[in-house]
Amino acid sequence: MAPSKDRQRKLARAKFDRQMARKAVRERKRRRVLAGVGTGLAVLLVAVGGAWIGGAFDSKDTTSTAAADICLWSPSDTSANKDLKDVGTPPTKDLPQTGTEAMTITTSLGAPITATLDVASATCAAASFSYLAGKQFFDNTDCFEILDIGAVHCGDPSGTGQGGPAYSFYDENTPAAAPQPSASAATAAKPAVLYPSGTVATFGNPPGSNGSQFLIFFKDYAPTTDPIYSIVGQVTGGLDTLAKIGKIPTVTDDAGDKVKPKEKITIKSLTVAADTVAAAPSASVQS
Template sequence: MPSNEQRREAAKRKLERQLANRAERARKRRIFGVVFTVAGVVAVVGVIYWLANIGDDGDTPTDAAAQQSTEPEVKPDIPASIPTELAPAPKRPTPLPAKATCAYPASAEPAAKPAQLPPTADISAEGTVGASIAMAAGEVKVTLDRALAPCTVNSFVSLAKQGYFNDTTCHRLTTEGLQVLQCGDPSGSGNGGPGYSFDDEVFPELKYGRGILAMANSGKNPETNKGTNGSQFFIVYGTAATLPPDYTAFGTLDADSVKKIDEIAKAGTISQGNPGDGKPTNPVKITGVTIAG
């Protein structure tokens, strides 16, 4: 018959075996748990990948940036149509005297780019001056008409010879109702000028249309009742029937040159406030203006 000591030793060994068996079973459960977890993760990743690529033939890469963007695409406003016939060149019903005296008083706004004042005395009001506006779209040829607006032509020629228009942008394009490209502001804001202003050279019979070159302005100066012309000008490439005769026309473009403006207009404008009125979709840069002679 086993003694008490022997029984205690036997019980101790039995307990040790039970503990060892329990530890082994726990170790196996952990191994199985890890295996099952890894297998589950792999399966989930596989399902996500399959869902993400369902319908993808493998030939077209996914544009991640396009998928992540939630902003709606802004479509440019493009002209519904553009007339092809050039407007008649404006003519004054009563010719001006052969010589003009011009005034270029300082404007309230500082110059967007340094510029010297044009000459003011004995300015010719006869004949024409050829000019070439160099743009990325190509060379735009214009004929400046002194008989229409001698002081305006005088200012434009002076600024061009000073390089004032070099490396400036055309900041405005309109495509509905009024179809023009506006340029001549070195700041690109639509508010810049040469630091001086001059009066309008208009007449009641003045009309605008395709191929006409005219000055932009901000209306009459309320203090002096004089015009607010500076350096900004616009090219009419299409319709302009809504314009009153308040904008000095001072030249014309030839047919091929206006077609180059058409291509700029067909790319459209990103409207800013009014439909069909904003910055050109494709930036339009003037690299320089050359005066013939």
């Protein structure tokens, strides 16, 4: 006998209630699982945060504590320029950046010329001089030009003006150009002396690309255009020798320029050492 409609409704209702009960049980289980995951995630985040604060995730890369590069030495192509001499490169790190160093140049013309290198203002130039001096790079080389700006040009073993080490470095201490005079004062104004007598400066070829070449000024130089020589130091002794160099007549070189010293100027040795007390020059040198 077929069940009555009331019985059918009761059975359907009971089935529905059982389904809802099972669904409620599943929902409670799901919430407990999510609650557990949430608690575990919260604990993990707290732990990670504490570890981060404590430095657990700090980089272990040794470069983070390694000394930073102070000077960068740009390689030069020795195959393209046979006048370059490869003696390696100076260090890039742990270089002196304060104080001064004493440079001594013994020449064929008299008492040694001494100079103070300004390590603070020309750190890389001083480092290069010191490195090359340690390699005897300048020894038994000639100062091959006397320029009409009142400076002797040295530091190229090839004597061509194209030579140097197999690296270069940028300017560090080029003096600022003097302000241009007003139109009304142009006729009376004189250029400022930016390279006093006794100044030691690097000579880049091209300008701004320095190697081993350098100038020593034997008279004040007031450039009429933007200065291009980076100052590295100042002569402190041997001024009589420097004055003697300034009086050497010049003859025409192979390029047709009247800059070649008529008398040979040979650097017998050039050394650089720590300078604890810098002596003051006794007099200015004028041509």
